[in-house]
Amino acid sequence: MTRRLRYLGMKWRAMAHLVLERRTAALALFEQMLREFPGDEYAMASRAHLLAQTGERAAAQQAMEQLLQAYPDAASHWFNYGFLLEEAGEFQRAEGAFRRATELSPKLDRAWYGLGLVLIRLGRLDDAVAALKRNTQLQPMSPYGWYQLARVHVDRHEPEEARKIIQHLHRFEPKVAAQLERETGLLVEQPG
Numbered sequence: 001m002t003r004r005l006r007y008l009g010m011k012w013r014a015m016a017h018l019v020l021e022r023r024t025a026a027l028a029l030f031e032q033m034l035r036e037f038p039g040d041e042y043a044m045a046s047r048a049h050l051l052a053q054t055g056e057r058a059a060a061q062q063a064m065e066q067l068l069q070a071y072p073d074a075a076s077h078w079f080n081y082g083f084l085l086e087e088a089g090e091f092q093r094a095e096g097a098f099r100r101a102t103e104l105s106p107k108l109d110r111a112w113y114g115l116g117l118v119l120i121r122l123g124r125l126d127d128a129v130a131a132l133k134r135n136t137q138l139q140p141m142s143p144y145g146w147y148q149l150a151r152v153h154v155d156r157h158e159p160e161e162a163r164k165i166i167q168h169l170h171r172f173e174p175k176v177a178a179q180l181e182r183e184t185g186l187l188v189e190q191p192g
Helices: 003-019 023-036 041-053 057-070 075-087 091-104 109-121 125-138 143-155 159-172 174-184
Strands: none
């Protein structure tokens, strides 16, 4: 069997384990792939992801750091690293990872969203508004960025800005708009 066919066979078996939610078996295959094919980006990223899913946060962070050393210009890896750091409560480091992702891929909307969330956690609401506005520019029909942006405006004592967002959300996500109205007490009159 050629080396390439062996690699593909291992990859497909690992993917089958993932589909069947056999994470331990998939992780073992990715470990084997990395022994036989060191530095393989897919195996490294999948290993880090599985370690995070199985609750091995320290090992997942270490695996992500190894992946970033090997592939420092991959915005999606920086985003995933930021997410791991955010989950661990390391908001300052998460900010750096999300910022790096946005530098490498300015249109990576989820990186702007993640950046906005950690900036909220760090109490830097002005910066959070800027990040969330960029997220909503890139994903105008996704309610998540709008929801967080409205919440930040409320926290900044800018109810009129929040009302504008709620009114906007009523056009395409009325349930999210109603949730914001309940949470904030800001009722928005809808055109008749």
